[in-house]
Amino acid sequence: MIEAKGLTKVYGGKAAVGGVSFTVQAGQVTGFLGPNGAGKSTTMRMVMGLDRPTSGTVTVNGLPYAEHKAPLHEVGALLDAKAVHTSRSAYNHLLAMAATHGIPKSRVNEVIEMTGLEAVAKKKAGGFSLGMGQRLGIAAALLGDPQTLILDEPVNGLDPEGVLWVRNLVRYLANQGKTVFLSSHLMSEMAQTADHLIVIGRGRIIADAPVQQIIAGTRQARTLVRTSSASQLSALLAGDGVKVDQSETETLEVTGMDSRQIAQVALENRVLVYELTPQHSSLEDAYFDLTKDEVEYHSHLADGPAGEYASATAGK
């Protein structure tokens, strides 16, 4: 279990993390989601005692990380896949880490096998691809068979097979009752992996709830309508509590009315409708709703979902 209370980190007068409090429970995967620069890594570094909080406290399994007698058995962390001496082999890197806790060589070989690094274990870590580096970082995190795992962007640079492997691994560990705290900016990944989400933006917690609740709670159900007379139908549907967006010539997005009611209106007015699809809101939508005011670095090209959403609301 990880408990943060009023955790704050100020860099040069600017608060990277501004008084965040949260609890990460054992036995589930907790996702830590936020745009770039939101303070995810800084928060995780403070949990691991690498950065000193400007104020506030954070404990892991009841104690500040540095006060544990056997820290690697308490917490395994992947904060930075490049936290390895480039001229040392993966095997020797893990061996040196293991030696601090008297972890036997057999365990080193075990984590190498678990992470699929057998073929490259004796090679210099400096020559590793990003994906191999991530696997080595995960191997180091698993070394002490810790009760709590903290993984900062673990799927970064992994191939699809690697992504699946990480997903299964963290699910397995959570099922064993371990605490898993996982950061990512990939919402699709989070939707499939996490049970609980903590969303951070500009150094503040903006949501802390189960994944399903976050997805359900943020946006009303929408329906995609394709019709030959979009403007006519749009005028007919628009009204109290109903919002209609026209994205293409023959495509409407209707909020505040279900598909049956739309079909009814269309039938009564003899409007041809050739598609009527209820849209399930995704974590992605929820995420953009939550973070639209909190993004540190806006991209000005209106491509991608963020741009689409921004222009859709602006157009209305």
Place this chain on the structure above:
Amino acid sequence: MTTMTETRTRARSTASSTAGTGGVTFPRVLRSEWIKLRSLMSTRILLLLTLVAIIGVGGLAVLIRYTYLENMARTARDQGQTMTPEMMEKSFPPGSGFDLYNLPNAGLQIGILVLGSLAVLFISSEYATGMIRSTMNAVPRRTPAFLAKAILLAVVSYVITTVAAVATFLIAMPVFQGLGFDLDWSTDGVLYSVFTGGLYVAGVALIGLSLGTLLRNSAGGITVLVGMFFVLSIASSFMTLIPGEFWKYVPQYIPSEAGGRFLSIGHTDGVIDPWQGGLVFLGYVVLFLVPALVVLKKRDV
């Protein structure tokens, strides 16, 4: 014992834990740092070359003195005189650096340069590669990791320098005995010289480690180290040209000169005694180690 512990661990945990439950202890941290030191091919090659280079420079110093003395004896013989070793020794003014007792440390400057730089790199390369974060994850109290590095570097530096000093002396002894000099292990200052040179180099390594920690930068750390032990001593020799007694008194307190005094024997008028030189040098080591330790403990990594 290891087998027993392993068996017990396996018997106890049926689920998965082959990782054991052991905590961080200082001997374990020491072992971890030792693995780090020896698992870099570059370090191993560097240490071997240092050993060879110190002995090589020592051998060269033996050869130069031998050739010079041989010449002197031959010239005397040609003029129908006999020159005894005592007469040869007397022909050099005191303090001119002829003393044979400190031959074991003839190649010491190489040791200072290479082992000092290696000490800087031992920690600055961890900062450069990001390894330092892994180190501090495993040893979050940080101080044990730094102390383990310090002890290892000091021991490795001492052992290499001392082995090289013994080897140099084993080369020198028969050569000068052949010229009739009374040089063996019981000669005044020989044992002192062989066993204290390493202490000086170990101290330089500790200053190097501290510089690497304070600056977190390999090039910067090595530059400052070279500045301290090579450039400063040249600068100090110019200092003695400044009029006034004070400027003649200052140079012996700079790190390299204080260390040099520590390696000599006996009292010389006008300069500090060897033990005083040793204390001054130790003062410098502490002066760098303590801030490094404080900064390492406090700073974000």
